[in-house]
Amino acid sequence: EAGVVQSPRYKIIEKKQPVAFWCNPISGHNTLYWYRQNLGQGPELLIRYENEEAVDDSQLPKDRFSAERLKGVDSTLKIQPAELGDSAVYLCASSKGGDGYTFGSGTRLTVV
Amino acid sequence: KQEVTQIPAALSVPEGENLVLNCSFTDSAIYNLQWFRQDPGKGLTSLLLIQSSQREQTSGRLNASLDKSSGRSTLYIAASQPGDSATYLCAVSQGSGYALNFGKGTSLLVTP
Numbered sequence: 322e323a324g325v326v327q328s329p330r331y332k333i334i335e336k337k338q339p340v341a342f343w344c345n346p347i348s349g350h351n352t353l354y355w356y357r358q359n360l361g362q363g364p365e366l367l368i369r370y371e372n373e374e375a376v377d378d379s380q381l382p383k384d385r386f387s388a389e390r391l392k393g394v395d396s397t398l399k400i401q402p403a404e405l406g407d408s409a410v411y412l413c414a415s416s417k418g419g420d421g422y423t424f425g426s427g428t429r430l431t432v433v
Numbered sequence: 434k435q436e437v438t439q440i441p442a443a444l445s446v447p448e449g450e451n452l453v454l455n456c457s458f459t460d461s462a463i464y465n466l467q468w469f470r471q472d473p474g475k476g477l478t479s480l481l482l483i484q485s486s487q488r489e490q491t492s493g494r495l496n497a498s499l500d501k502s503s504g505r506s507t508l509y510i511a512a513s514q515p516g517d518s519a520t521y522l523c524a525v526s527q528g529s530g531y532a533l534n535f536g537k538g539t540s541l542l543v544t545p
Contacts, residue, residue: 363535424477
Protein backbone atom coordinates (compact mmCIF):
# COMPACT_ATOMS: atom_id res chain seq x y z
CA GLU A 322 0.00 0.00 0.00
CA ALA A 323 1.42 3.37 -0.98
CA GLY A 324 1.77 5.86 1.85
CA VAL A 325 0.92 9.55 1.80
CA VAL A 326 2.69 11.07 -1.19
CA GLN A 327 3.80 14.68 -1.23
CA SER A 328 5.55 16.77 -3.86
CA PRO A 329 7.83 18.51 -4.29
CA ARG A 330 10.25 17.40 -1.58
CA TYR A 331 12.13 20.70 -1.62
CA LYS A 332 11.29 24.15 -2.90
CA ILE A 333 13.32 27.36 -2.86
CA ILE A 334 11.57 30.56 -3.93
CA GLU A 335 12.06 34.28 -3.63
CA LYS A 336 9.78 36.22 -1.33
CA LYS A 337 6.57 37.50 -2.86
CA GLN A 338 6.48 34.56 -5.29
CA PRO A 339 3.67 31.97 -5.23
CA VAL A 340 4.21 28.31 -4.35
CA ALA A 341 2.03 25.21 -4.29
CA PHE A 342 2.32 21.85 -2.57
CA TRP A 343 0.52 18.67 -3.55
CA CYS A 344 -0.62 15.72 -1.43
CA ASN A 345 -2.09 12.34 -2.34
CA PRO A 346 -3.45 10.59 0.79
CA ILE A 347 -3.78 6.89 1.45
CA SER A 348 -6.64 5.38 -0.54
CA GLY A 349 -9.83 5.30 1.51
CA HIS A 350 -8.67 7.83 4.09
CA ASN A 351 -11.43 10.41 4.26
CA THR A 352 -9.63 12.85 6.55
CA LEU A 353 -6.71 14.90 5.26
CA TYR A 354 -4.55 17.35 7.22
CA TRP A 355 -1.98 19.98 6.35
CA TYR A 356 0.53 20.81 9.08
CA ARG A 357 3.41 23.27 9.22
CA GLN A 358 6.55 22.44 11.18
CA ASN A 359 9.05 25.13 12.09
CA LEU A 360 12.60 24.21 13.05
CA GLY A 361 12.76 22.67 16.52
CA GLN A 362 9.00 22.64 16.93
CA GLY A 363 6.23 20.09 16.64
CA PRO A 364 3.89 20.26 13.64
CA GLU A 365 0.93 22.65 13.89
CA LEU A 366 -2.34 22.21 12.05
CA LEU A 367 -3.15 24.51 9.15
CA ILE A 368 -6.30 22.86 7.81
CA ARG A 369 -8.30 19.64 8.15
CA TYR A 370 -10.59 18.16 5.50
CA GLU A 371 -13.37 15.63 5.92
CA ASN A 372 -13.77 14.36 2.35
CA GLU A 373 -13.90 17.56 0.30
CA GLU A 374 -15.09 19.83 3.12
CA ALA A 375 -12.68 21.98 5.13
CA VAL A 376 -13.92 21.41 8.69
CA ASP A 377 -11.12 23.19 10.57
CA ASP A 378 -9.21 26.04 8.93
CA SER A 379 -9.00 28.30 11.97
CA GLN A 380 -5.17 28.29 11.92
CA LEU A 381 -4.82 28.92 8.18
CA PRO A 382 -3.56 32.47 7.39
CA LYS A 383 -6.26 33.13 4.87
CA ASP A 384 -4.79 36.36 3.54
CA ARG A 385 -2.05 34.42 1.77
CA PHE A 386 -2.77 30.70 2.18
CA SER A 387 -5.41 28.69 0.36
CA ALA A 388 -6.15 25.00 0.05
CA GLU A 389 -8.45 22.72 -1.87
CA ARG A 390 -9.31 19.06 -1.93
CA LEU A 391 -11.02 18.22 -5.16
CA LYS A 392 -13.26 15.14 -5.20
CA GLY A 393 -12.20 14.38 -1.65
CA VAL A 394 -8.89 12.81 -2.67
CA ASP A 395 -5.80 14.84 -3.62
CA SER A 396 -5.16 18.20 -2.01
CA THR A 397 -3.19 21.31 -2.90
CA LEU A 398 -1.90 23.96 -0.48
CA LYS A 399 -0.93 27.32 -1.95
CA ILE A 400 0.89 30.36 -0.61
CA GLN A 401 0.68 33.65 -2.47
CA PRO A 402 2.71 35.73 -1.92
CA ALA A 403 5.30 33.89 0.16
CA GLU A 404 7.09 35.64 3.01
CA LEU A 405 10.42 34.87 4.66
CA GLY A 406 8.58 33.57 7.74
CA ASP A 407 6.85 30.90 5.67
CA SER A 408 10.08 28.90 5.50
CA ALA A 409 9.21 25.59 7.15
CA VAL A 410 8.37 21.97 6.43
CA TYR A 411 4.81 21.44 5.20
CA LEU A 412 3.44 18.03 6.13
CA CYS A 413 0.37 16.28 4.81
CA ALA A 414 -1.30 13.48 6.77
CA SER A 415 -4.37 11.32 6.38
CA SER A 416 -6.50 9.12 8.62
CA LYS A 417 -9.57 6.91 8.54
CA GLY A 418 -11.97 6.98 11.43
CA GLY A 419 -9.40 7.96 14.02
CA ASP A 420 -7.39 4.78 13.50
CA GLY A 421 -4.12 6.62 13.59
CA TYR A 422 -2.46 9.12 11.36
CA THR A 423 -0.05 8.57 8.48
CA PHE A 424 2.25 11.38 7.44
CA GLY A 425 3.96 12.09 4.14
CA SER A 426 7.64 12.95 3.83
CA GLY A 427 6.88 16.67 3.74
CA THR A 428 7.91 19.59 1.57
CA ARG A 429 10.77 21.73 2.84
CA LEU A 430 10.14 25.32 1.76
CA THR A 431 12.87 27.94 1.83
CA VAL A 432 11.90 31.54 1.07
CA VAL A 433 14.86 33.79 0.26
CA LYS B 434 -6.32 24.78 24.58
CA GLN B 435 -4.45 21.50 24.84
CA GLU B 436 -0.77 21.93 25.68
CA VAL B 437 1.66 19.06 25.20
CA THR B 438 5.07 19.10 26.89
CA GLN B 439 7.95 16.69 26.34
CA ILE B 440 10.83 16.22 28.72
CA PRO B 441 13.75 16.12 28.25
CA ALA B 442 14.24 18.26 25.14
CA ALA B 443 17.44 16.37 24.35
CA LEU B 444 19.03 13.17 25.59
CA SER B 445 22.34 11.45 24.90
CA VAL B 446 22.93 7.87 26.06
CA PRO B 447 25.47 5.13 25.35
CA GLU B 448 24.38 2.17 23.29
CA GLY B 449 22.61 -0.57 25.26
CA GLU B 450 20.96 1.65 27.85
CA ASN B 451 17.25 1.57 28.59
CA LEU B 452 15.63 4.98 28.49
CA VAL B 453 12.35 6.77 29.14
CA LEU B 454 10.89 9.73 27.30
CA ASN B 455 8.15 11.72 28.97
CA CYS B 456 5.07 13.44 27.62
CA SER B 457 2.44 15.42 29.54
CA PHE B 458 -0.77 17.06 28.40
CA THR B 459 -3.02 19.59 30.11
CA ASP B 460 -6.49 18.37 29.05
CA SER B 461 -7.10 14.75 30.07
CA ALA B 462 -10.15 14.40 27.80
CA ILE B 463 -8.18 12.89 24.96
CA TYR B 464 -9.32 10.39 22.33
CA ASN B 465 -5.92 8.87 21.67
CA LEU B 466 -2.20 9.50 21.98
CA GLN B 467 0.41 8.68 19.38
CA TRP B 468 4.20 8.53 19.48
CA PHE B 469 6.14 9.38 16.32
CA ARG B 470 9.75 9.24 15.23
CA GLN B 471 11.24 11.87 12.95
CA ASP B 472 14.64 11.51 11.32
CA PRO B 473 16.44 14.69 10.16
CA GLY B 474 14.84 16.10 7.02
CA LYS B 475 12.16 13.41 6.98
CA GLY B 476 8.49 13.09 7.71
CA LEU B 477 6.94 11.44 10.77
CA THR B 478 6.84 7.69 11.29
CA SER B 479 4.17 6.36 13.63
CA LEU B 480 5.56 4.18 16.42
CA LEU B 481 2.67 3.46 18.77
CA LEU B 482 -0.97 4.51 19.04
CA ILE B 483 -2.76 4.29 22.40
CA GLN B 484 -6.52 4.71 22.55
CA SER B 485 -7.89 6.55 25.59
CA SER B 486 -9.28 3.29 27.03
CA GLN B 487 -5.89 1.58 26.88
CA ARG B 488 -3.05 1.69 29.40
CA GLU B 489 -0.13 0.69 27.19
CA GLN B 490 1.04 -0.53 23.81
CA THR B 491 4.16 -2.47 22.88
CA SER B 492 6.08 -2.92 19.66
CA GLY B 493 9.41 -4.70 19.76
CA ARG B 494 11.77 -2.78 22.04
CA LEU B 495 9.26 0.05 22.48
CA ASN B 496 6.61 0.32 25.16
CA ALA B 497 4.31 3.29 25.61
CA SER B 498 2.11 3.81 28.64
CA LEU B 499 -0.79 6.18 29.15
CA ASP B 500 -2.18 7.59 32.40
CA LYS B 501 -5.02 9.71 31.13
CA SER B 502 -6.20 10.95 34.51
CA SER B 503 -2.82 12.44 35.33
CA GLY B 504 -2.17 13.62 31.77
CA ARG B 505 1.00 11.63 31.25
CA SER B 506 2.54 9.18 28.82
CA THR B 507 5.96 7.58 28.71
CA LEU B 508 7.85 5.93 25.89
CA TYR B 509 10.26 3.27 27.08
CA ILE B 510 13.04 2.16 24.74
CA ALA B 511 14.89 -0.99 25.76
CA ALA B 512 18.49 -1.76 24.84
CA SER B 513 18.98 1.41 22.80
CA GLN B 514 20.90 1.30 19.51
CA PRO B 515 22.59 4.01 17.43
CA GLY B 516 19.81 3.56 14.86
CA ASP B 517 17.34 4.81 17.46
CA SER B 518 18.87 8.28 17.19
CA ALA B 519 16.08 10.61 16.05
CA THR B 520 13.53 13.07 17.39
CA TYR B 521 10.57 11.51 19.17
CA LEU B 522 7.28 13.37 19.12
CA CYS B 523 4.23 12.85 21.29
CA ALA B 524 0.80 13.95 20.02
CA VAL B 525 -2.75 13.80 21.37
CA SER B 526 -6.13 13.98 19.67
CA GLN B 527 -9.35 15.23 21.28
CA GLY B 528 -11.67 13.19 19.07
CA SER B 529 -11.92 10.74 16.19
CA GLY B 530 -10.27 12.33 13.16
CA TYR B 531 -9.46 15.51 15.07
CA ALA B 532 -6.13 17.16 14.46
CA LEU B 533 -3.15 16.20 16.58
CA ASN B 534 -1.59 18.51 19.18
CA PHE B 535 2.13 17.90 19.26
CA GLY B 536 4.88 18.44 21.79
CA LYS B 537 8.18 19.92 20.66
CA GLY B 538 9.86 16.54 20.75
CA THR B 539 12.82 14.89 22.45
CA SER B 540 16.02 14.71 20.41
CA LEU B 541 17.71 11.39 21.17
CA LEU B 542 21.33 10.52 20.41
CA VAL B 543 22.56 7.00 21.07
CA THR B 544 26.34 6.77 20.91
CA PRO B 545 28.22 3.57 20.00
